[in-house]
Amino acid sequence: xxxxxxxxxxxxxxxxxxxxxxxxxxxxxxxxxxxxxxxxxxxxxxxxxxxxxxxxxxxxxxxxxxxxxxxxxxxxxxxxxxxxxxxxxxxxxxxxxxxxxxxxxxxxxxxxxxxxxxxxxxxxxxxxxxxxxxxxxxxxxxxxxxxxxxxxxxxxxxxxxxxxxxxxxxxxxxxxxxxxxxxxxxxxxxxxxxxxxxxxxxxxxxxxxxxxxxxxxxxxxxxxxxxxxxxxxxxxxxxxxxxxxxxxxxxxxxxxxxxxxxxxxxxxxxxxxxxxxxxxxxxxxxxxxxxxxxxxxxxxxxxxxxxxxxxxxxxxxxxxxxxxxxxxxxxxxxxxxxxxxxxxxxxxxxxxxxxxxxxxxxxxxxxxxxxxxxxxxxxxxxxxxxxxxxxxxxxxxxxxxxxxxxxxxxxxxxxxxxxxxxxxxxxxxxxxxxxxxxxxxxxxxxxxxxxxxxxxxxxxxxxxxxxxxxxxxxxxxxxxxxxxxxxxxxxxxxxxxxxxxxxxxxxxxxxxxxxxxxxxxxxxxxxxxxxxxxxxx
Amino acid sequence: xxxxxxxxxxxxxxxxxxxxxxxxxxxxxxxxxxxxxxxxxxxxxxxxxxxxxxxxxxxxxxxxxxxxxxxxxxxxxxxxxxxxxxxxxxxxxxxxxxxxxxxxxxxxxxxxxxxxxxxxxxxxxxxxxxxxxxxxxxxxxxxxxxxxxxxxxxxxxxxxxxxxxxxxxxxxxxxxxxxxxxxxxxxxxxxxxxxxxx
Numbered sequence: 001x002x003x004x005x006x007x008x009x010x011x012x013x014x015x016x017x018x019x020x021x022x023x024x025x026x027x028x029x030x031x032x033x034x035x036x037x038x039x040x041x042x043x044x045x046x047x048x049x050x051x052x053x054x055x056x057x058x059x060x061x062x063x064x065x066x067x068x069x070x071x072x073x074x075x076x077x078x079x080x081x082x083x084x085x086x087x088x089x090x091x092x093x094x095x096x097x098x099x100x101x102x103x104x105x106x107x108x109x110x111x112x113x114x115x116x117x118x119x120x121x122x123x124x125x126x127x128x129x130x131x132x133x134x135x136x137x138x139x140x141x142x143x144x145x146x147x148x149x150x151x152x153x154x155x156x157x158x159x160x161x162x163x164x165x166x167x168x169x170x171x172x173x174x175x176x177x178x179x180x181x182x183x184x185x186x187x188x189x190x191x192x193x194x195x196x197x198x199x200x201x202x203x204x205x206x207x208x209x210x211x212x213x214x215x216x217x218x219x220x221x222x223x224x225x226x227x228x229x230x231x232x233x234x235x236x237x238x239x240x241x242x243x244x245x246x247x248x249x250x251x252x253x254x255x256x257x258x259x260x261x262x263x264x265x266x267x268x269x270x271x272x273x274x275x276x277x278x279x280x281x282x283x284x285x286x287x288x289x290x291x292x293x294x295x296x297x298x299x300x301x302x303x304x305x306x307x308x309x310x311x312x313x314x315x316x317x318x319x320x321x322x323x324x325x326x327x328x329x330x331x332x333x334x335x336x337x338x339x340x341x342x343x344x345x346x347x348x349x350x351x352x353x354x355x356x357x358x359x360x361x362x363x364x365x366x367x368x369x370x371x372x373x374x375x376x377x378x379x380x381x382x383x384x385x386x387x388x389x390x391x392x393x394x395x396x397x398x399x400x401x402x403x404x405x406x407x408x409x410x411x412x413x414x415x416x417x418x419x420x421x422x423x424x425x426x427x428x429x430x431x432x433x434x435x436x437x438x439x440x441x442x443x444x445x446x447x448x449x450x451x452x453x454x455x456x457x458x459x460x461x462x463x464x465x466x467x468x469x470x471x472x473x474x475x476x477x478x479x480x481x482x483x484x485x486x487x488x489x490x491x492x493x494x495x496x497x498x499x500x501x502x503x504x505x506x507x508x509x510x511x512x513x514x515x516x517x518x519x520x521x522x523x524x525x526x527x528x529x530x531x532x533x534x535x536x537x
Numbered sequence: 538x539x540x541x542x543x544x545x546x547x548x549x550x551x552x553x554x555x556x557x558x559x560x561x562x563x564x565x566x567x568x569x570x571x572x573x574x575x576x577x578x579x580x581x582x583x584x585x586x587x588x589x590x591x592x593x594x595x596x597x598x599x600x601x602x603x604x605x606x607x608x609x610x611x612x613x614x615x616x617x618x619x620x621x622x623x624x625x626x627x628x629x630x631x632x633x634x635x636x637x638x639x640x641x642x643x644x645x646x647x648x649x650x651x652x653x654x655x656x657x658x659x660x661x662x663x664x665x666x667x668x669x670x671x672x673x674x675x676x677x678x679x680x681x682x683x684x685x686x687x688x689x690x691x692x693x694x695x696x697x698x699x700x701x702x703x704x705x706x707x708x709x710x711x712x713x714x715x716x717x718x719x720x721x722x723x724x725x726x727x728x729x730x731x732x733x734x735x
Contacts, residue, residue: 115561170564178557208568212575219675224666227583290575 028124031116033101034519036123038415040098040168041408043127045487048091048401052480054083059439059476062469077144081235082137084242089161090130092250092400093203097168099253099407100196102415104172106513107193109181111523114174122168129160143235148221151231155218159211166207169200176200181512183531187274190511192407194277195256198284202249209290213237243388244365245317246289247396251358254403255280255325258355259332261410264509265348266339271331279324279331286321318369322362329359346425350406353429357436358399364444365391386468387447389454390440397479398436405432405486413506416490417519418499424489431482438475442468562712566719569683573723576676577730583672591735596669601732602657609653610728614721617646621691621714624698628710631703636710640695643717647688650724651681673731680720680727687713687720 027035058080061069071079105113113119136142136157141150176189176197189197217234220227228237240246259280263270270276291313332355341348368382368391382388405428412420446452446468493499500506505514513520515529587594620642627635658677663670694713702709 114557118561166568170561170568173564174557174561178560204564204568205571208572209575212572212579215675215679216576216579216672219665220671223671226666226668227671 031120033113036119037098037102044095049483051083051087055476059473081143096253100172104193107190109512110179119171122164125164129157132157159214169203173200191256191259195253195280199252248287250400254354254399257403257407258351261351266336268336268339271335279328283324286317319366322366325359346429347409349429354403361394385447386443386452386454390443393440413502413518416494418494420489420493428482428485431478435475435478439472442471556708558708558712599663605657613650621717625714628703633698633703636698637695680724683720687717
């Protein structure tokens with residue numbers, strides 16, 4: 001009990017207000033994985049909200065078939081590119097890496113993050129690179145930008161962000177491989193740590209491809225523009241990151257989070273944990289999508305112009321990716337089938353919703369590939385329409401972001417030393433569900449029914465597509481509200497001090513992270529905990 | 538999991554950590570391998586799209602200093618590979634003088650390689666602004682930068698060895714050797730794809 005009391009005192013001490021300057025100064029000098037993880041989570045949530053705000057502008061313009069509503073032709077393309085860059089590179093990937101940086105060392109019984117100073121380098125590279133990236137758009141740079149120096153600045157800054165994310169992924173993967181406590185084998189990892197490891201591994205083998213492209217794009221754009229078509233060719237070479245199967249990488253953690261949160265919260269034991277780990281790993285392999293880029297597939301045409309049967313690898317990866325998700329849903333359902341809930345828990349809602357939306361997203365994406373390969377006519381393929389945008393919303397936002405919401409709410413006591421407000425979390429859950437449905441379904445319908453092109457500058461199809469875009473605008477607004485609620489909940493519960501101060505294990509959950517203070521003390525564990533037999537079976 | 542089973546395996550101890558630096562270096566090598574793989578995949582795709590023959594792809598007037606490039610690849614980097622492995626062996630035997638000396642030789646060979654390749658590329662007879670050169674120059678420079686990073690890594694490891702951090706429990710020399718071999722392999726791939734096959 002003495003230890004617990006000491007931990008409670010440290011909680012109170014840590015939640016004392018700290019001046020912004022003092023906080024920034026201590027963060028600047030810190031290589032503590034808890035500070036780094038918190039900073040990654042905070043900034044990436046803000047960036048995610050910013051991305052949805054930008055996306056509202058894009059969908060609003062789609063609501064008129066005649067003309068742009070708020071943007072013009074040039075800025076529309078730039079805002080579209082900016083919203084995708086912000087969502088993926090500055091929002092979703094840093095969010096999942098930030099959570100992994102915080103939680104994984106605790107779950108493997110490590111006192112630090114592997115290469116803590118490299119972790120700090122990744123945070124500052126991300127912050128500075130991200131700031132410059134936003135600045136490059138502000139000076140009319142970025143893809144489709146009119147300022148050549150701004151385009152160059154965009155390529156350099158995105159490269160800086162990409163390198164930073166690779167470094168962060170290396171830190172997470174090395175922590176799992178090299179800093180596990182004695183007796184804890186890789187096969188004994190918790191589902192989240194395993195999914196974080198798989199995600200980090202896939203980022204390590206896919207983001208360098210982006211780096212290679214950025215290197216060549218920069219040199220070519222700077223000197224002659226003879227290879228990639230100048231500023232308009234930039235986006236075409238990089239947008240494979242936002243497409244299936246590569247975008248699936250942001251949804252890998254959702255599998256581990258759902259498996260962990262649902263079993264822990266219901267007091268159930270995960271059925272066939274080694275099979276669950278295998279399924280997460282297999283899904284991770286299917287997220288590698290660097291082969292589906294125009295720079296490698298074809299020098300001139302966008303890969304969307306090729307017939308789908310010319311790309312068996314694409315059809316195979318996207319078509320089969322649904323199977324491990326389906327199997328994992330079945331195993332998780334089997335694990336919790338006898339559980340009885342004593343209270344409604346929004347964290348469970350997020351975990352279930354994320355898993356089901358990911359299943360739906362991978363299923364309809366596979367269906368689209370099947371339709372394209374069998375019944376699509378000349379010149380029409382679902383993946384060139386807004387159908388693909390809808391399915392990717394299901395996977396990346398519905399599966400990926402919703403799963404990360406579950407993680408933020410689940411580990412909030414450990415990260416910030418306060419439980420988050422349940423009422424706000426329920427509102428956030430409803431906004432997320434409504435937002436994903438209202439964005440994904442209308443876009444899919446518009447693509448299938450009216451051949452609505454993806455990323456169209458003007459929605460010039462039949463009138464129905466306009467209405468669908470209005471619905472997508474409302475949905476994007478709801479997603480923005482969901483992220484804002486998440487941020488507000490953290491501010492109210494943690495900074496405002498209204499959240500409960502938890503003990504080490506507020507959920508009565510298994511796992512090493514729940515056997516230390518909330519938040520953990522310096523070096524995480526006063527004494528490394530003993531491993532249970534079940535944890536090393 | 539029950540409280541009754543907790544502690545069945547005894548309290549956790551810090552124990553000995555695996556060779557974290559080797560793991561981190563291995564992951565960095567994996568990322569670097571993908572980076573060079575992507576660069577060369579794009580190069581070969583564009584070469585294929587341009588007709589796939591040397592005549593159609595390499596601009597007129599380009600001259601390759603085959604002697605310098607081949608010598609640098611086979612002899613200079615070959616010797617560097619031997620000396621860096623000598624350093625690993627000396628390090629494992631706590632022979633810090635031999636380790637530092639062999640790493641010094643490795644650095645010398647690395648500098649010679651960068652110098653020789655830079656001179657050969659400068660004498661190609663083509664400037665930036667053409668499709669071929671806009672691919673070849675960044676890929677070659679990326680390889681030389683990788684060699685420079687490997688040299689920096691070896692330098693740090695050499696100072697550590699000189700400071701007495703030797704033996705199998707100090708993996709900095711072995712990790713720097715691993716990265717050195719990666720930089721050599723990366724150049725070898727670039728040399729084959731760009732300067733041998735063209």
